[in-house]
Amino acid sequence: MRVLTLWADDLSSNLGVRALARGTAALVERAHPGAEVVALHYGSGTAPTPVGDWRRLLRARLDPREPLVEWLRGFDLAVDTRAGDSFADIYGLRRLTTQSMLAELATQAGTPVVLGPQTIGPFGTRRARTLGRWSMRRAACVMARDSTSAEYAARLGRPVDVLSTDVVFALPRPQVERTRDVVLNVSGLLWAPNPHVDHAGYRTTVLGVARGLLAAGRRVTLLAHVLDSPVADNDVPAVHEVAALLDEPGVDVVVPEDLDDVRRVTASAALVVGSRMHACLNALSTGTPAVPLAYSRKFDPLLSDLGWPHTIDLRRAADPVAATLTLADKDLTADVDAVLDRAATLLAPAVAAVRALP
Structure with missing residues (x-):
């Protein structure tokens, strides 16, 4: 076939x-x-x-x-x-x-x-x-x-x-040690002028979240989820610019080699805060809590159906920095297992439908 x-x-x-x-x-x-x-x-x-x-x-x-x-x-x-x-x-x-x-x-x-x-x-x-x-x-x-x-x-x-639900939950879960604390994905799409959110406000949010985490003693890793390319929409320049603006020696920058690599990164984290939805879905599907910084309708309905209510909508949140830092203080690990069980249940009818075709 x-x-x-x-x-x-x-x-x-x-x-x-x-x-x-x-x-x-x-x-x-x-x-x-x-x-x-x-x-x-x-x-x-x-x-x-x-x-x-x-x-x-x-x-x-x-x-x-x-x-x-x-x-x-x-x-x-x-x-x-x-x-x-x-x-x-x-x-x-x-x-x-x-x-x-x-x-x-x-x-x-x-x-x-x-x-x-x-x-x-x-x-x-x-x-x-x-x-x-x-x-x-x-x-x-x-x-x-x-x-x-x-x-x-x-x-x-x-x-x-x-x-x-999203097919990312059909992928195998990498087995790695949790060596990272907070992984912060910065979206190059939102860092520059865009039709989704105010880019200046987004920059303020990202820097505020990063500085708030560092002030609380958290270790921060900046993650690119869209790799460098001639296209303007990529995360690599944005993560390097954030690192330069933070000017903190303990802040790491990770540009993954491929999908397997980024899933090992998310699996190694205690928490992922992400503006790319699949940065968050890679996190949840590898067993790591995620706080999505949403910019469109695609985020919250999918995550809510999975029983994951911890989404910050950048278009509506009065104080996205405070809301994100509040969630970062919570232990959300116990909620992830329920998400994985729910995802498996939701994927089953999709498999059955494809099996019935052609």
């Missing part, structure tokens, strides 16, 4: 996208042991035609000389991850259009498309809502990774088939 994973691979500079690719492959392996899983993402070079622009995809549909449709026909199933949170227009209509068109090409090629566990919406424009409805109605199976997404899909007229 050959399965294609759309919009996630193990080469992305974003370790959250790598977690989605690896977690989706693990989910497929549970459903169809021994299946061949091929990952397709922006710039991966896996397909015979570049897939990062909707105009090229349209040409592939109309021009019989283009080999993409025939290549898609060679798979028994496609699991469309939408990079976890891109089935929305918060990152622009172009991304939504491109990703939706690739799913449609796979469907037209005769390959069933599953919308894997992901955030659904929000769609802020009529065109985006039309694309969202179309993609869900054309999918052989639709899965949400949180109940708010499931409710949103129902309002759009296509109830989900499965309510699950």
Whole structure:
């Protein structure tokens, strides 16, 4: 059996996208042991035609000389991850259009498309809502990774088939010693001007949390969860800038080599405070408490469904520094086991649904 994973691979500079690719492959392996899983993402070079622009995809549909449709026909199933949170227009209509068109090409090629566990919406424009409805109605199976997404899909007229959770919980848990205290993930996306939160306020929050932790005698490690690349959205410059501003000799900076490395880092910590959602999900799935500094709807519903209420919403919190430091003082370890049990329960119907296809 050959399965294609759309919009996630193990080469992305974003370790959250790598977690989605690896977690989706693990989910497929549970459903169809021994299946061949091929990952397709922006710039991966896996397909015979570049897939990062909707105009090229349209040409592939109309021009019989283009080999993409025939290549898609060679798979028994496609699991469309939408990079976890891109089935929305918060990152622009172009991304939504491109990703939706690739799913449609796979469907037209005769390959069933599953919308894997992901955030659904929000769609802020009529065109985006039309694309969202179309993609869900054309999918052989639709899965949400949180109940708010499931409710949103129902309002759009296509109830989900499965309510699950993030596929990162399908990954094995590394066994390492707890050698770090607080790991603080700094988001390069939020450190610079962005459409999600005020970047100056975010900088104040990060520095306030770090300084508050240090003043309380905590050891702080700064973590990049999106690796360095030519793209502006990466965490490496941000963590180095924070380290320079703190100017504390005891502050470590960690730039992981890959997904396995970052999961060993989160597993080695007493606490992770993160602005990248998958920094927090890597923490929880490796048995470490996490305090997410949320910037969008994708955070709280997913974490609340897992029974993890310890999220700070940067868009609404009156004093995110004080709220974070209060949670950092608490021992949240006992709550993590319940999260892992809940995640296993929520993943089971996703495995069953994939097993029933194609």
